[in-house]
Amino acid sequence: xxxxxxxxxxxxxxxxxxxxxxxxxxxxxxxxxxxxxxxxxxxxxxxxxxxxxxxxxxxxxxxxxxxxxxxxxxxxxxxxxxxxxxxxxxxxxxxxxxxxxxxxxxxxxxxxxxxxxxxxxxxxxxxxx
Amino acid sequence: xxxxxxxxxxxxxxxxxxxxxxxxxxxxxxxxxxxxxxxxxxxxxxxxxxxxxxxxxxxxxxxxxxxxxxxxxxxxxxxxxxxxxxxxxxxxxxxxxxxxxxxxxxxxxxxxxxxxxxxxxxxxxxxxxxxxxxxxxxxxxxxxxxxxxxxxxxxxxxxxxxxxxxxxx
Numbered sequence: 675x676x677x678x679x680x681x682x683x684x685x686x687x688x689x690x691x692x693x694x695x696x697x698x699x700x701x702x703x704x705x706x707x708x709x710x711x712x713x714x715x716x717x718x719x720x721x722x723x724x725x726x727x728x729x730x731x732x733x734x735x736x737x738x739x740x741x742x743x744x745x746x747x748x749x750x751x752x753x754x755x756x757x758x759x760x761x762x763x764x765x766x767x768x769x770x771x772x773x774x775x776x777x778x779x780x781x782x783x784x785x786x787x788x789x790x791x792x793x794x795x796x797x798x799x800x801x802x803x
Numbered sequence: 804x805x806x807x808x809x810x811x812x813x814x815x816x817x818x819x820x821x822x823x824x825x826x827x828x829x830x831x832x833x834x835x836x837x838x839x840x841x842x843x844x845x846x847x848x849x850x851x852x853x854x855x856x857x858x859x860x861x862x863x864x865x866x867x868x869x870x871x872x873x874x875x876x877x878x879x880x881x882x883x884x885x886x887x888x889x890x891x892x893x894x895x896x897x898x899x900x901x902x903x904x905x906x907x908x909x910x911x912x913x914x915x916x917x918x919x920x921x922x923x924x925x926x927x928x929x930x931x932x933x934x935x936x937x938x939x940x941x942x943x944x945x946x947x948x949x950x951x952x953x954x955x956x957x958x959x960x961x962x963x964x965x966x967x968x969x970x971x972x
Contacts, residue, residue, distance in 0.1 A: 718856040765855060
């Protein structure tokens with residue numbers, strides 16, 4: 675029996691590679707034409723180097739869209755759901771962000787799985803504080 | 804290497820009742836530290852660490868071991884005595900403390916040690932650094948050993964971390 679697949683968007687912030695559920699992404703585009711107030715950067719994932727691309731995420735609660743600034747979008751990967759691991763309980767209990775949802779094994783390397791909406795909400799809350 | 808193959812099971816059975824108390828000893832920051840042997844699941848060589856964003860200094864990362872993702876706990880960082888150097892040869896004791904399973908990173912693993920219960924003494928009455936988490940001090944042929952209350956230390960690490968949502972992102 676084949677395992678269900680998880681569809682993941684793989685992207686890069688600084689030197690690090692992350693993954694996120696494709697279903698959380700509205701579209702991918704350039705950041706040049708996006709109003710500054712819709713751009714989200716300086717998140718807990720780290721600082722961007724080139725600000726090349728934007729991952730647009732919809733916040734259905736607020737009825738708004740936000741664009742997460744990243745350096746590169748590396749593509750979409752389909753991986754067996756068995757390759758997706760939750761964050762270890764101790765790590766989840768001590769991290770200062772709830773945006774790291776777990777890990778996915780990509781090319782035998784553990785890659786952080788990011789909850790994009792939580793990441794953006796946390797960054798906006800920090801900026802507003 | 805499985806710690807069970809080092810005789811931990813038999814040690815655990817007698818740890819509470821025999822004249823000898825069994826502990827698992829690590830070298831950390833130049834000292835010999837030990838904790839209750841039955842807490843140790845196994846000893847592993849650390850694989851490549853994946854660092855986590857917004858992690859406290861005492862959590863240098865996670866690594867995969869037999870398909871399981873394990874968090875690494877640096878006790879030196881937790882008690883403010885500096886980081887335990889992590890190299891390809893670094894070994895860690897995987898321990899289970901209540902709901903938490905963590906890999907305690909060390910400078911070196913000594914393994915099981917037994918100390919006569921009558922030789923265990925109360926720790927110094929200090930409340931800073933590693934001394935805050937000592938439950939006893941003892942001595943074997945290798946010299947002095949500080950006995951850590953590991954469950955209390957791990958719980959203190961969790962409590963000291965700023966929970967997600969209440970700190971800077």
